[in-house]
Amino acid sequence: MYKETHTHEEHLSIVAQGLTKRFGSFTAVDNISFNVKKGEIFGFLGANGAGKTTAMKMLCGLSKPTSGNATVAGFDVSTQSEQIKKNIGYMSQKFALYEDLKVWENMRLYAGIYGLNDNEIKSRTDEILQQLDFQNERNTLVKALPLGWKQKLAFSISIIHQPDIVFLDEPTGGVDPAARRQFWELIYQTADKGITVFVTTHYMDEAEYCNRICILVDGKIVALDSPKQLKETYSAQNIDEVFRLLARKAIRNQ
Amino acid sequence: MIKVEHIAKKYGKVEALQDISFEVEAGEIYGIIGPDGAGKTTLFRILTTLILADKGNACLNGWDVRKDYRLIRNNIGYMPGRFSLYQDLSVEENLQFFASIFKTRIETNYHLIKDIYQQLAPFKKRRAGALSGGMKQKLALCCALIHKPLILFLDEPTTGVDPVSRKELWDLLKQLKAEGITLVVSTSYMDEAGRCDRIALMLKGHFLSVDTPQNIVNHYTDDLWAVSSCNMSKLLTDLKNYPAMKSCYAFGDVHHISLQQQATAYTTSQQALQTYLENLHHNELSIRKIEASIEDCFMELAARSSLENKKPKQYV
Numbered sequence: 001m002y003k004e005t006h007t008h009e010e011h012l013s014i015v016a017q018g019l020t021k022r023f024g025s026f027t028a029v030d031n032i033s034f035n036v037k038k039g040e041i042f043g044f045l046g047a048n049g050a051g052k053t054t055a056m057k058m059l060c061g062l063s064k065p066t067s068g069n070a071t072v073a074g075f076d077v078s079t080q081s082e083q084i085k086k087n088i089g090y091m092s093q094k095f096a097l098y099e100d101l102k103v104w105e106n107m108r109l110y111a112g113i114y115g116l117n118d119n120e121i122k123s124r125t126d127e128i129l130q131q132l133d134f135q136n137e138r139n140t141l142v143k144a145l146p147l148g149w150k151q152k153l154a155f156s157i158s159i160i161h162q163p164d165i166v167f168l169d170e171p172t173g174g175v176d177p178a179a180r181r182q183f184w185e186l187i188y189q190t191a192d193k194g195i196t197v198f199v200t201t202h203y204m205d206e207a208e209y210c211n212r213i214c215i216l217v218d219g220k221i222v223a224l225d226s227p228k229q230l231k232e233t234y235s236a237q238n239i240d241e242v243f244r245l246l247a248r249k250a251i252r253n254q
Numbered sequence: 255m256i257k258v259e260h261i262a263k264k265y266g267k268v269e270a271l272q273d274i275s276f277e278v279e280a281g282e283i284y285g286i287i288g289p290d291g292a293g294k295t296t297l298f299r300i301l302t303t304l305i306l307a308d309k310g311n312a313c314l315n316g317w318d319v320r321k322d323y324r325l326i327r328n329n330i331g332y333m334p335g336r337f338s339l340y341q342d343l344s345v346e347e348n349l350q351f352f353a354s355i356f357k358t359r360i361e362t363n364y365h366l367i368k369d370i371y372q373q374l375a376p377f378k379k380r381r382a383g384a385l386s387g388g389m390k391q392k393l394a395l396c397c398a399l400i401h402k403p404l405i406l407f408l409d410e411p412t413t414g415v416d417p418v419s420r421k422e423l424w425d426l427l428k429q430l431k432a433e434g435i436t437l438v439v440s441t442s443y444m445d446e447a448g449r450c451d452r453i454a455l456m457l458k459g460h461f462l463s464v465d466t467p468q469n470i471v472n473h474y475t476d477d478l479w480a481v482s483s484c485n486m487s488k489l490l491t492d493l494k495n496y497p498a499m500k501s502c503y504a505f506g507d508v509h510h511i512s513l514q515q516q517a518t519a520y521t522t523s524q525q526a527l528q529t530y531l532e533n534l535h536h537n538e539l540s541i542r543k544i545e546a547s548i549e550d551c552f553m554e555l556a557a558r559s560s561l562e563n564k565k566p567k568q569y570v
Binding site for chain 2: 046047048049050146147148170173174175176177178179181184185188202203204205208209227228238239240243244247248
């Protein structure tokens with residue numbers, strides 16, 4: 001069981017203490033405590049069924065913890081879930097953009113939902129199109145874009161309101177190898193601007209790109225450290241090996 | 255066992271498959287490896303007789319996909335990427351149903367599914383729709399095997415599956431191969447290539463290369479180096495700015511680079527690169543020559559093919 005103490009809360013995007021979620025007699029997330037620093041790329045790994053999605057839902061203010069608490073972007077997940085939703089970004093591989101809307105229409109829609117005014121919408125739209133080198137695609141229907149482009153666009157739109165933290169749920173599944181790497185360069189740029197990145201992935205090479213990784217087994221945190229330190233601790237060549245070593249101990253049946 | 259000749263398929267203007275030809279030998283594990291949108295599922299749907307190709311022919315065990323589709327359907331197993339069992343039937347009922355439509359009994363080929371079905375047994379009364387992702391997949395595999403197919407088609411069986419479960423699935427496929435079943439498996443995970451006897455690397459509706467995984471790696475022509483320093487993010491930028499740089503990609507805790515062959519001998523030497531990076535204050539610098547992985551080969555072949563196509567922009 002891993003535990004962390006903290007002193008500088010203002011530098012922290014997430015503070016979770018004893019966070020727990022039970023469904024009947026089943027404990028999906030079991031007393032997890034951790035901090036995520038502002039501007040950090042934090043990898044959240046675990047086998048299918050380890051409790052990743054449940055934990056993410058609690059952190060995004062979509063599900064209330066059974067016990068324990070957490071603050072995200074300074075707001076309490078149990079009592080201030082609406083403020084949390086305004087101050088985070090979220091992107092998943094499964095759902096991201098409206099295929100039948102044009103690139104600019106998707107941006108307009110999400111920016112409007114997040115309450116940006118017309119001036120902000122215009123300047124953020126131009127800024128994002130320029131950053132992605134998408135100026136010529138402004139009027140393209142999203143369904144006509146290659147998957148790798150869609151994912152980059154979805155990610156940029158998820159931070160159109162410049163949130164404190166963005167949650168990425170398996171953002172690169174099925175994306176071709178070159179596009180997958182471009183996506184990570186975008187993640188780096190985002191973190192450099194001070195936006196915290198909380199990311200789940202099944203690609204273990206991507207875990208190496210995170211500042212710190214947390215590995216969840218049977219709802220509990222079994223490891224939390226930098227990739228380099230984890231490899232040293234477990235005398236492993238790479239994170240894939242660390243993951244296999246730890247996940248093998250899982251007793252919970254998926 | 256499978257012979258495909260010049261298959262092409264369009265959806266509107268999109269060329270999902272462009273002139274695909276290949277053969278699969280009896281008893282081999284044939285991997286079709288490529289990202290989403292490469293055309294893998296379209297190819298599977300043509301071979302399993304669910305849709306017709308616009309052009310070309312395909313035969314499975316000598317049966318034509320157009321004329322002999324009934325024979326083909328009776329003798330193959332197909333596990334689509336999307337869960338396609340009856341959500342309202344229980345685990346047991348689904349299995350029973352598939353056994354009866356293939357005019358067999360669960361007991362007849364039970365040895366094939368025994369290992370997987372034992373893990374499902376505690377839940378056999380549960381509705382399929384209420385199973386977890388991993389369990390649904392195991393049930394779908396049981397249903398696809400219940401009639402002991404000649405050929406088993408698995409469309410992205412490991413997508414969204416964690417590394418440990420992925421390994422278990424591949425171990426299982428190896429056992430099925432030992433039973434004499436021919437397997438055609440698609441995946442977007444390049445690191446699974448090594449589990450196949452032969453692979454086709456697929457992108458934008460065509461095959462980039464078909465061979466054994468080892469031969470594909472052997473055909474990688476450039477020298478490849480793994481480079482690391484204590485500042486990996488800056489290292490990536492600095493490497494990309496190196497004059498003789500041909501390709502440069504992050505690969506876990508190292509960057510993989512290849513240098514332009516036509517550049518001067520000096521700039522393509524390891525020593526020159528080392529000096530360049532040291533001058534940019536990289537500490538704990540390591541540069542070593544490595545063997546290419548399938549992912550390196552895929553990116554190299556993809557880059558080469560997009561140069562050959564010379565189209566300004568390519569949509570998948």
